[in-house]
Amino acid sequence: MDVTQTQTPAAAASGGAATATSGSGAPALSSDFETFLRMLTVQMQNQDPLNPVESSDFAVQLAQFSSVEQQVRTNDILSSLGDRLGALGMGQLLGWVGMTARAEMPVVFDGAPVPVNLSTEPGATEARLVVRDQNGATVQTLQVPLEGGEFDWAGVGDNGAPLPNGTYTLATESYSGESLLASTPVIQSAEILEARNTSGGTRLVLDNGQEIKADEVISLRNSV
Template sequence: MDVLSSAQSPAQTAAAAPRSGSALSSDFETFLKMLTTQMRNQDPLNPVESSDFAVQLATFSTVEQQVLTNDLLTGLGAQMGALGLGQLSGWIGLDTEAKTPVAFEGTPVPLTATVDPLADAAQLVVTNAAGIIVQRQDIAPQSGRITWAGQDSAGLPLQSGVYEVSVQSLSGGEVIARHDAHVHSRIIEARQEGGETRLVLENGQTVAASAVLGLRPPDTGA
């Protein structure tokens, strides 16, 4: 009688759900007992090949190690998340430059514009969530900080929402480069959301920590 064929194998049990170290040890002892019973009760005229026993043992060992590895990676992930949040707490109070869409809530937004050095003119191009250009605004043909007022061509405030803001560099009336405008604001909070570290900016917008391009001490105006 093949004991392993009449019951769920320890390898299948181990693969079904993560186990603690003690549970895996217990499963391994049970597996060895079942393997020994199988050897004792095999048909003498049709014995199981030794290679088959080796395969069963190797399969269980592989699953066992995979479960332990998954548990280890889960623990390391939690530790790294906590460590990252602790490090980012030092960013609070600093001014940041981040590559992210602009969350407009009716008040002017500080931005950093990048203009190609060969440009003789530049435009700020604003696109809404539907991909429609809602504003084109001439700006100085030089890189630096600007303030986007969030107004359409008629000077009326745009609706609150998320906008893509880019800078087109022109030379002789032709577009020679395009760069995304970067949000410039002060960090007031760092938090974990859905396993990701996010930063809350002074303007109320939240951005992923990975979107941060630069940090600097706050400008005191001195």
């Protein structure tokens, strides 16, 4: 007796899907709707005549295929949009290279006085500049003008001896009597040498050895 081997609907669909996607990837899934129709045809031809697939099942498969197809197209559009926005951002930042940026940042000391800008709180009766090293230890505290403004930090400790070269964090502490009103990082100006697009966002490389985020820039001006 001849025995005709039948293929279940799931197996037929699985085989058709493998043919449709192998070697072509997501783009084929989003564009080859005719492949899906051929898959349905093969599935119908190989179904068990004693247990045929319900028409509602075909409708479900069609809806699932359409949903996946739409999701793939959406992902492609979002990816393309992200690439375009990234390129646009970098194109705009190219104009920043060579300009002087002002931002709150640590100070790189190399033995020469470092110009900074101090910000103090209104109503303060005393202002102190507090200097901390890379370990967070306070290495200098000195009184500064209440009005704040431009200030040249000489890079010396409380004992008057020059501090070692390195990176220091400077902040202006405003006091009313013995009460601390605010602690504000100093502002520095530096020329932008390079703009880098990183996973954490766009970063700017400055001529003072610092690297900051683009959104940390307070102001820009043409370098003299």
